[in-house]
Amino acid sequence: MHTKTLTELAQGLRSGKFSSLELTHAFLARIKQHQYLNAYITVTEEQALQSAKAADQRLASGNAELLTGIPIAQKDIFCTLDVKTTCGSKMLDNFTAPYNATVVEKFNQAGAVMLGKLNMDEFAMGSSNETSYYGAVKNPWNINTVPGGSSGGSAAAVAARLTVCATGTDTGGSIRQPAALCGITGLKPTYGRVSRYGMIAYASSLDQGGPMTQNAADAAIMLQTMAGFDEKDSTSVDLPVPDYRAGLNNSLAGLKIGLPKEFFGDGLNNDMAATLEIAINEYKKLGAEVKEISMPNLKLAIPAYYVIAPAECSANLSRFDGVRYGYRCKNPVDLADLYTRSRGEAFGKEVKRRILMGTYALSTGYYDAYYLKAQKIRRLISEDFKKALADVDVIMGPVTPTTAFGIGEKMDDPIEMYLSDIYTIAINLAGLPAISIPAGFIRDMPVGLQIIGNYFAEDRLLNVAHQYQKVTNWHHHTPKGFE
Numbered sequence: 252m253h254t255k256t257l258t259e260l261a262q263g264l265r266s267g268k269f270s271s272l273e274l275t276h277a278f279l280a281r282i283k284q285h286q287y288l289n290a291y292i293t294v295t296e297e298q299a300l301q302s303a304k305a306a307d308q309r310l311a312s313g314n315a316e317l318l319t320g321i322p323i324a325q326k327d328i329f330c331t332l333d334v335k336t337t338c339g340s341k342m343l344d345n346f347t348a349p350y351n352a353t354v355v356e357k358f359n360q361a362g363a364v365m366l367g368k369l370n371m372d373e374f375a376m377g378s379s380n381e382t383s384y385y386g387a388v389k390n391p392w393n394i395n396t397v398p399g400g401s402s403g404g405s406a407a408a409v410a411a412r413l414t415v416c417a418t419g420t421d422t423g424g425s426i427r428q429p430a431a432l433c434g435i436t437g438l439k440p441t442y443g444r445v446s447r448y449g450m451i452a453y454a455s456s457l458d459q460g461g462p463m464t465q466n467a468a469d470a471a472i473m474l475q476t477m478a479g480f481d482e483k484d485s486t487s488v489d490l491p492v493p494d495y496r497a498g499l500n501n502s503l504a505g506l507k508i509g510l511p512k513e514f515f516g517d518g519l520n521n522d523m524a525a526t527l528e529i530a531i532n533e534y535k536k537l538g539a540e541v542k543e544i545s546m547p548n549l550k551l552a553i554p555a556y557y558v559i560a561p562a563e564c565s566a567n568l569s570r571f572d573g574v575r576y577g578y579r580c581k582n583p584v585d586l587a588d589l590y591t592r593s594r595g596e597a598f599g600k601e602v603k604r605r606i607l608m609g610t611y612a613l614s615t616g617y618y619d620a621y622y623l624k625a626q627k628i629r630r631l632i633s634e635d636f637k638k639a640l641a642d643v644d645v646i647m648g649p650v651t652p653t654t655a656f657g658i659g660e661k662m663d664d665p666i667e668m669y670l671s672d673i674y675t676i677a678i679n680l681a682g683l684p685a686i687s688i689p690a691g692f693i694r695d696m697p698v699g700l701q702i703i704g705n706y707f708a709e710d711r712l713l714n715v716a717h718q719y720q721k722v723t724n725w726h727h728h729t730p731k732g733f734e
């Protein structure tokens with residue numbers, strides 16, 4: 252059962268080939284068997300079995316939705332009622348939210364069966380899933396390598412078939428990058444498409460939740476449930492949600508693909524360039540036209556992001572003060588001691604580094620030089636995309652500079668770690684949607700192809716990804732030992 256896609260499982264449940272209870276037992280057993288991957292922080296066994304029973308009744312009664320009875324796992328950044336939500340931090344190790352995130356609520360309503368909460372970089376800060384308080388997640392393709400971050404638990408769990416689908420969040424690449432490094436499909440929707448209510452904030456103007464699955468058709472099903480206006484999120488956009496499955500089979504004849512020369516230039520290693528070229532040739536065979544484009548401000552994305560994201564995080568994380576919720580230090584002598592020791596003892600090194608950088612960038616005298624300047628660059632980057640997307644339908648490029656690197660390899664060099672986000676970050680600054688799909692292997696490790704679309708063109712991205720997946724089989728590969 253675990254080898255099947257979400258689409259196949261939904262059919263199997265409907266035709267009575269297996270029950271949700273059987274399915275849930277099977278996945279729970281796999282989670283136990285492969286615990287060493289460290290993909291899950293919390294497994295909600297009892298609750299899952301109960302929801303599976305309820306789902307089976309709903310399936311029998313005939314009013315089931317596509318996701319009814321389907322196992323799902325939530326990134327531990329989404330608040331879950333009665334289930335611990337840690338955000339990968341010691342700060343929230345004792346935290347149980349008093350409500351469900353909108354995304355969680357929607358999956359519950361659809362009758363999906365939550366298997367548990369997935370490991371992640373602390374407060375979603377990281378590119379390798381090594382900053383989690385709960386330890387690094389291992390990449391099932393090679394357990395000595397990282398799965399990517401920050402949704403590394405989500406990507407590893409889908410790749411190792413410890414769930415059929417998972418949620419992720421993407422502030423600067425955290426859905427696409429782990430998807431690429433683990434050989435799965437990950438979609439970062441347009442900013443505002445999916446509610447952020449109950450999704451613990453890292454950088455509020457960049458954060459966006461999205462689906463992580465084996466393939467694009469499955470992502471379409473998940474996004475259908477996740478997307479839509481939410482009055483509880485003031486930045487959620489009130490636009491109708493299209494039927495994401497309806498357009499999957501549209502022809503790609505005449506599709507205009509832009510390839511930014513800044514993505515395919517000197518910085519890209521030869522193996523990566525050669526693998527992506529094969530993928531792009533596949534698109535030509537499907538009738539697409541390819542042209543080179545230029546986005547001169549892309550090179551400024553990393554410095555701009557690493558001012559804006561830390562600035563927003565320094566404000567967002569000020570709520571963790573040892574008073575209202577989360578970790579509290581022992582025997583504080585006064586209020587200042589309570590604040591400083593609670594935060595000092597419970598935040599990890601990377602989180603502290605971001606808070607320091609952000610507070611510095613926002614302080615009087617530096618605000619104009621750093622924060623304001625970064626915001627201006629953000630605008631220039633958006634303009635680059637706007638111009639490019641007036642001329643082409645989608646933009647393609649790499650997701651990551653290399654395949655998965657070794658655990659520990661970049662932990663002592665934050666700049667090197669930040670550079671692994673070079674192909675994903677600009678898209679968040681512009682607020683655009685983008686998808687990462689499996690596009691080959693380099694020395695047995697998966698490679699992702701990134702497809703970027705116009706605002707709210709998730710349906711187009713899913714269509715472009717699905718057509719490729721109909722003529723290639725990279726997304727069918729499963730890591731050894733997890734078949």
Ligand code: GLN
Pocket residue numbers: 375376377378400401420421422423424425426453560672
């Ligand atoms: N790696 C980036 C960061 O550390 C992006 C993380 C994310 O998208 N959540 O900020």
